[in-house]
Amino acid sequence: MAKKQFKAESKRLLDLMVNSIYTHHEIFLREIVSNASDACDKLCYKALTDESVGLDRKDFFIELKTDKDARLLTVSDNGIGMDREDLENNLGVIASSGSFQFKQELGDDAKDTDVIGQFGVGFYSAFMVADHITVVTKKYGCDTAYMWQSAGADGYTITECEKDGVGTDVILHLRPDTDAEKFSEYLEGWHIQELIRKYSDYIRFPIRMEVSKTRRKEGSPDDKPEYETYTEVETLNSMVPIWQRPKSKVTKEEYDKFYRDKFNDYADPQRVLRVSAEGAVTYTALLFVPSQQPFNYYSRDFEAGLQLYSSGVLIMDKCADLLPEHFRFVRGVVDSPDLSLNISRELLQHDRQLKVIAANLDKKIRADLAKMMKDEPEEYAKFWKNFGRQIKYGVVSDFGAHKQDLQDLLLFYSSTEKKPVSLADYISRMKEGQEVIYYAAGESVESIDRLPQLEALKDAGTEILYFTEDVDEFAAQTLTAYQEKKFQSALSGDAAPAESKDGETEKLEDGDHKAALDFVKETLGERVKEVRASKILKSHPVCLTAGPGLSFEMEKYFAAVQPEQKLKADRILELNTSHPVFAALEQAVSADPERAKKYAELLYDQALLIAGLPLEDPSGYTDLVCGLLV
Template identity: 45%
Template sequence: MAEVREFKTESKRLLDLMINSIYTNREIFLRELISNASDAIDRYHYLSLTDERLPKTNDYEIFISLDKKKRTLSITDNGIGMTYDELIDSLGTIAKSGSLEFMQKLKNKTDKEAIDIIGQFGVGFYSAFMVASKVEVRTKSPFSEDGYLFTSSGTETYAIDKVADLPVGTTVTLYLRKNGKEENYDEFLEEYNIRRLVKKYSDYIRYPIRMKVKKSVPKLDDEGKPVSGKYDEVEEIETLNSMTPIWKRRKADVTEEELNDFYRQKYFDANDPIATIFINVEGAVNYTALVYIPKKPPYDLYSERYEKGLQLYSKGVFIMEKCKELVPDYLRFIKGLVDSSDFSLNISREILQKSKELEKIADNVEKKIVSRLKDMLKNEREKYKEFWEAYGVNIKYGVYDAFGMKKDLLKDLLIFRSVNQDDHITLKDYLEAMPREQEYIYYTSGKTREQVLAMPQMDIVKKQGYDVLVLTDDIDEFAMQVLYEYEGKKVKSINQGDLDLLSKEDEKKLQDLSEDKKPLLDQMKEILKDKVTNVVLSKRLTESPVCLVSEEGISLEMEKVIANLPHQDKPKASKVLELNPNHPVFTAIENLYNANDPMFDEFAKLLYDQALLIEGFPLENPAEFSRKISELMIKAVKPS
């Protein structure tokens, strides 16, 4: 006669909560039951080492059985099994775990490291009710003469009955729910689907997961030769899991070819990765990580739908496809996985809680990746340039992000082309080549290096013999402003503010000339008052007639970038029009001003438009600009 008992908790409400809310993905029930079976084998194996009553064996296995007629799925293990009291304690009390209690008993033992037990929460078993209307558990402990049958339909009660002649271990049998309009529970009776789920979630469980499968083999004639086109259906026992993950092997025992093969197969990439980072950490937090830098970024890397993250395992059990907390935004391109016994999991393994352990692992993985990149930059410069072409923008974003919180970590990964160097150089390279008297690290921005080399603002810097870093990505100006300085040398845009490159004598001459030409400059400023904050004689132009620069704050390049962003606010740079007093164009406009010629206004606007074009800004009125140019051309060829 079966003994009927009530659950020790508010079981109906709690079961409903778990079945319908906590587990959002019903297929993980198989992962939970396999993990529980693995736990039970772990416990048997450990106790057999210290308890002479337990026969020692290495023939451990987890067996899955499917019965389509009865619509049942069973998971059998030859682990420790449960006594009557353990059955009530572990399955009769929701969120009570034999594994957790077992770990508590071992807390002060020195050989605790020998135990790998993942089932720290009893609710994993109850995930079975997502797909089953009834669950039976047949179990026998080596410390009990009797075996027991636990039966539950997920309501307030459960039944326990004695069963004779059970082997040591546990069998969990699920009676699958009836199919509904939107639910197909028959899929959990299909061999191919069970094989897929084991591969996805439990491929690296250390014990073999086996199942009887049907296979077609060639039909043989009386002489044992295959009959063409004829096949027999046979049943074979097949091991579904790999058992030993590549990242659990000693690093020294894994070849580069094996790591690359694993990457290509797991992440469906035809190319080998640029780099592989194999991390094994033992200490305050224990974990293994296998991280890859793909050769090419995915096409949707910068789209909103792209999901960053590393795969998450806990002792070989798959937990999560994309754990975004393990990857900073600027490293969103990396692929790989982390496996640790130190993750803090909530009651359903499906949802990972944020924890200090997770933060430590994420921080350590990031530092390991950056360290590998620095080593690549130092010792494999060509490979690093390949990485930079693919992901340089990401590193610069990392410098800029979070108000430059990681700029010190990343600044030595930055490489640039420059005016003097077509090949890439680091900031350290730039500093080592600087003349002793040079105060700043100079940079400028443009669409291409060729465009930058033609900029009028380059005049004075080239005259001094100083190199200038060439920036061509939208993020560059933002990153450089956040970087601010490197090894005590401030970074400075040649398009912004005062360059202070004139001698004191030349500075005094320009100051006196500016005072003398002040009425002309003020008149131009008035004409362009809606467009510029000031019109000045330039300290930086030697060959070009005119240029636009910005005051401190938003630069000209930033304005162009922000203009293309989907923001409502479009802040503008404070533009300053600079004129070269030694250029014939300035002499021409000065003559117009002195003659009180109405063409002076037209010339002022024309020079501003010219400066806009040089900087790559669109003209406010291209037709008007074209008309002015045409008039000047006609005037230039008209006989006087």
């Protein structure tokens, strides 16, 4: 029979596919197996209304065979098969999909089938690894079998042939190996098993192959055991994914094992969440919160995303678009038959369906974490230790777009409770007359707890939140308030206890110490924006506070990540006018101005040290201290 030519458009598409559309050559096996599954599904559906088919779902299968000497890989099924017209329509015209047409014919009943193919180009992905393809097929209800053969863009032939039973055999003659690609790997049993488990593990029909195994020979001595190799037909796929089994039929041990095996974690997950939805978009999701932080979690090497399946066939190993950035630690799978895939199935169209799934998963994860916080606070504390920083980043990211959704999940260390607490818990314990949420930022809980600026608030029993991570102050500034209570730094000059502010203010504004304060400002010059009598110091002589906007901890952060910008917070030197040191300063101002200048320099350097800021001249500071000791 004369060779038939592909249409010109099909030739160009075939060349594009082999060279461009598919990123990984190994995808071809997924496509051929998916087509075989579709063929089984079609005949299985027909069997529901046609008793003469004589087959139940359990009778259908897909079989793989290899012939290393002949370089042949065969994928066979006992599905619906094809006649000459089907071969012309489905294999003679690239991008014509019999599966897509079948789903259209079913109409509303299509949701009850598991047909995978949509675009009709998957079959031709085999030309990435094969230089010649033979299809031997016999359609159910027909007496004649046909053979379709092609070596690629040059065209194809269709001839009658013999075949026992209905179904299709796709026979691939693999290309010769090159330095860049070892096509003979696709003839190795171990590699085929690996690809089936990766891409087609949840195909609903058994995928069988004869595999080589080793066993001990009967009667061989214990001290010198002998082994022999034998072959055995084995089902390579598990067929029913764990997320499609009823919840009541899956044990915790099974979830844990699935998670460890699927995501290469030696520890069980802390949380398991199953989500199912039907309607505008139908999907099933099985999500896990790890019980430990991955070693590379906050590095560029960490890849976030969920495994995405379409009717049990792996489409993407890490689909980042299914998770918001603040929940990037979640692992799991999403399976949906409704996704709009592109022709290679490797990329998703960014459409409404994907956005709907992502938005719903975001809500479900948030609700589950909120439930854990309420019902299992100790478990939530463990989660927070691992991934709390990520939630804080979520508050700050996208200009605070997610802050309302995430604010109730936040925890910060409490000065009174001695543990991380929620903002709602803090609000519930606020003292009468307290109008703000007090916080203090520093390198650690211990270093913050020693800050002299906090003494008055702590003595008054006021609860303070300790911010120990670089993102904390940014999160507070992004929130601005919680339940109408604004955030205020306890390290600012206005952070005096509510019940003592009025009297203290009257005492400090009487102007008695103006001369000494002006002297210190003149001595320090532009190094400080202001020198003032402190409202917040109690038993300590001096401290630095920052002006509005940039805090000292923010200054340190930007100095580490953007040193070229040289951003600096305003420095306000606060002096405790009730301290003996200030009395000594005042006396020196009038009696010994040169010594008073040394006192001013010393107090400023001490304030820098308390704030954790670098000394401008460490050697000069040492000389100054030594000079005042003699």
